Amino acid sequence: xxxxxxxHADAAIRIDEARxxxxxxRAAYTDPALHAAELEEIxxxxxxxxxxxxxxPKANDFLTRTIAGRxxxxxxxxxxxxxxxxxxxxxxxAQVTRQKRGSAKLxxxxxxxxxxxxxxxxxxxxxxxxxHPDFNAAGANDMVPVPRFESYRGLWFLNFDANAVSLADYxxxxxxxxxxxxxxxxxxxxxxxxxxxxxARANWKMLxxxxxxxxxxxTLHPTYLDLIRxxxxxxxxxxxxxxxxxxxxxxxxVVERVASYGRPIARWIPLWGEEAKAEIDxxxxxxxxxxxxxxxxxxxxxARNLLIFPNLVINDIMSVTLRTFQPSATDYMEISVWAIAxxxxxxxxxxxxxxxxxxxxxxxxxxxxxxxxxxxxxCQRAFAASREAPWxxxxxxxxxxxxxxxxxxxxxxxxxxxxxxxxxxAT
Amino acid sequence: MTLLAxxxxxxxxxxxxLEAALLNEWRLEEWRALFTEECRYLVPNTNxxxxxxxxxxxxxxxxxxHHLTExxxxxxxxxxxxxxxxxxxRRLVSNxxxxxxxxxxxxxxxxxxTYRASQGVTDTYFGRHEHCIVEVAGALRILEKRTILDMETxxxxxxxxxxx
Ligand code: FES
Ligand SMILES: [Fe+2]
Numbered sequence: 001x002x003x004x005x006x007x008h009a010d011a012a013i014r015i016d017e018a019r020x021x022x023x024x025x026r027a028a029y030t031d032p033a034l035h036a037a038e039l040e041e042i043x044x045x046x047x048x049x050x051x052x053x054x055x056x057p058k059a060n061d062f063l064t065r066t067i068a069g070r071x072x073x074x075x076x077x078x079x080x081x082x083x084x085x086x087x088x089x090x091x092x093x094a095q096v097t098r099q100k101r102g103s104a105k106l107x108x109x110x111x112x113x114x115x116x117x118x119x120x121x122x123x124x125x126x127x128x129x130x131x132h133p134d135f136n137a138a139g140a141n142d143m144v145p146v147p148r149f150e151s152y153r154g155l156w157f158l159n160f161d162a163n164a165v166s167l168a169d170y171x172x173x174x175x176x177x178x179x180x181x182x183x184x185x186x187x188x189x190x191x192x193x194x195x196x197x198x199x200a201r202a203n204w205k206m207l208x209x210x211x212x213x214x215x216x217x218x219t220l221h222p223t224y225l226d227l228i229r230x231x232x233x234x235x236x237x238x239x240x241x242x243x244x245x246x247x248x249x250x251x252x253x254v255v256e257r258v259a260s261y262g263r264p265i266a267r268w269i270p271l272w273g274e275e276a277k278a279e280i281d282x283x284x285x286x287x288x289x290x291x292x293x294x295x296x297x298x299x300x301x302x303a304r305n306l307l308i309f310p311n312l313v314i315n316d317i318m319s320v321t322l323r324t325f326q327p328s329a330t331d332y333m334e335i336s337v338w339a340i341a342x343x344x345x346x347x348x349x350x351x352x353x354x355x356x357x358x359x360x361x362x363x364x365x366x367x368x369x370x371x372x373x374x375x376x377x378x379c380q381r382a383f384a385a386s387r388e389a390p391w392x393x394x395x396x397x398x399x400x401x402x403x404x405x406x407x408x409x410x411x412x413x414x415x416x417x418x419x420x421x422x423x424x425x426a427t
Numbered sequence: 428m429t430l431l432a433x434x435x436x437x438x439x440x441x442x443x444x445l446e447a448a449l450l451n452e453w454r455l456e457e458w459r460a461l462f463t464e465e466c467r468y469l470v471p472n473t474n475x476x477x478x479x480x481x482x483x484x485x486x487x488x489x490x491x492x493h494h495l496t497e498x499x500x501x502x503x504x505x506x507x508x509x510x511x512x513x514x515x516x517r518r519l520v521s522n523x524x525x526x527x528x529x530x531x532x533x534x535x536x537x538x539x540x541t542y543r544a545s546q547g548v549t550d551t552y553f554g555r556h557e558h559c560i561v562e563v564a565g566a567l568r569i570l571e572k573r574t575i576l577d578m579e580t581x582x583x584x585x586x587x588x589x590x591x
Binding site: 198335355359365373 | 582
């Protein structure tokens with residue numbers, strides 16, 4: 001079985017360096033056996049984003065989430081430690097809490113009333129005296145935590161593989177790009193409002209591909225480009241994209257380029273008015289003071305689309321967003337998107353500008369994201385013709401001088417995908 | 428302000444039915460004209476407080492007059508790919524109540540179900556609209572429309588590419 005899937009994954013990618021061609025089998029987006037292998041070899045082994053520190057501001061705050069299909073509780077315990085417990089009762093499996101969010105010192109199961117501290121420790125078992133004395137030994141009936149749970153710069157990740165490398169090692173070169181986003185805040189970045197939850201009737205890998213794909217912007221998003229042309233009163237003219245895509249290792253990749261829109265940190269556009277110009281200048285001056293002219297310019301004027309393999313995207317574009325997508329089925333993914341912003345923007349016009357920027361492009365009601373969803377779903381529908389037309393092409397830039405619109409990030413993703421699916425066969 | 432002062436519930440309902448009809452028929456510029464020039468069209472996130480200020484909380488849509496005009500322009504273009512070819516839509520508006528009568532405005536609540544069919548899939552959206560209606564030059568105009576979705580998430584709809 002493992003062997004079969006490995007061979008299958010190997011055959012899913014066809015590289016012809018001599019002719020500059022990189023192809024991916026369309027079956028990789030539709031095949032249930034490959035989907036099952038992904039759940040095992042990727043989603044049960046890679047670090048998966050759960051949530052941001054700031055979503056749990058107070059002790060006892062909790063949020064329930066579904067990560068790679070598993071129900072989890074993401075919480076801050078009574079002592080202030082952030083934890084992630086599997087949301088399943090040690091008794092007979094009911095969800096220990098069915099609320100989306102709340103504050104609770106303890107969780108009490110609706111089915112037979114077993115109760116747990118928010119550390120997961122069992123504190124009450126129905127009719128405990130009717131069990132064998134050993135049954136109630138300390139720790140024997142506690143809620144099960146996720147095997148690994150670590151954070152970087154406020155971002156919490158879980159890993160279902162107890163033997164996984166550390167999160168820091170897993171992120172590797174991607175950390176530099178997480179830093180350049182998080183460093184935009186004077187103190188810390190925090191989530192603004194609540195997570196947007198939407199979906200696409202498409203395979204999850206297409207959103208991984210799409211999130212670092214700059215090639216599609218002109219063709220798929222002209223109505224957004226029309227909007228920013230209007231907003232900038234013609235001061236932003238989108239020419240050839242200046243920048244590059246970079247392989248960060250481990251399947252992570254980034255596209256960094258000169259932004260072609262206003263950025264809350266820190267590129268002013270006329271729509272924001274003269275008052276905002278002074279504010280933006282002050283933000284830029286702070287960046288220069290903290291990080292020097294060169295890095296400040298890079299932070300303020302460049303945009304970044306970062307993919308952390310397999311399913312976290314950090315977009316530092318017209319606004320800063322975190323995006324994950326869960327592989328619910330071969331042809332369906334659940335998408336979650338957070339807006340993050342420097343804590344010091346709270347209550348200031350800068351925050352309103354940031355949110356306007358977000359909504360102009362992003363989210364299910366934006367001027368661009370619905371068209372991305374449409375494109376992905378269109379691909380998924382058309383993959384029904386894969387038997388006769390089996391290959392997707394991701395060759396752009398292969399063996400050529402680097403360009404921001406190359407399909408390099410997508411190739412990086414697929415090679416990591418193949419390695420992950422094949423590594424079990426090797427061991 | 429005589430129009431507004433004497434407006435009956437049934438007349439308000441007629442106005443909302445007209446609005447829904449313009450949207451069903453994709454007559455979006457005429458729909459935009461039902462709003463005042465400066466206006467708000469708000470769809471709060473399915474999570475969180477639907478009345479949290481859009482300046483400090485993440486909405487799904489938080490258009491001002493400028494953005495609403497631009498949204499209508501977008502939806503009129505063949506390059507608004509999510510809605511071209513146009514989806515087929517049907518809006519049912521019901522349970523209309525006048526919540527507040529101020530001297531120069533009415534606050535009206537209605538319930539809605541909107542169906543959207545496209546590319547072989549039919550999606551349903553449901554919830555309530557809250558309209559703030561004013562009178563401009565003897566005609567009713569929408570100063571603010573807040574559409575509060577009752578769905579828990581935008582799954583499996585995946586998008587709010589139409590005006591629900
Ligand atoms: S399943 Fe939770 S107490 Fe029985
Ligand atoms: Fe896009």
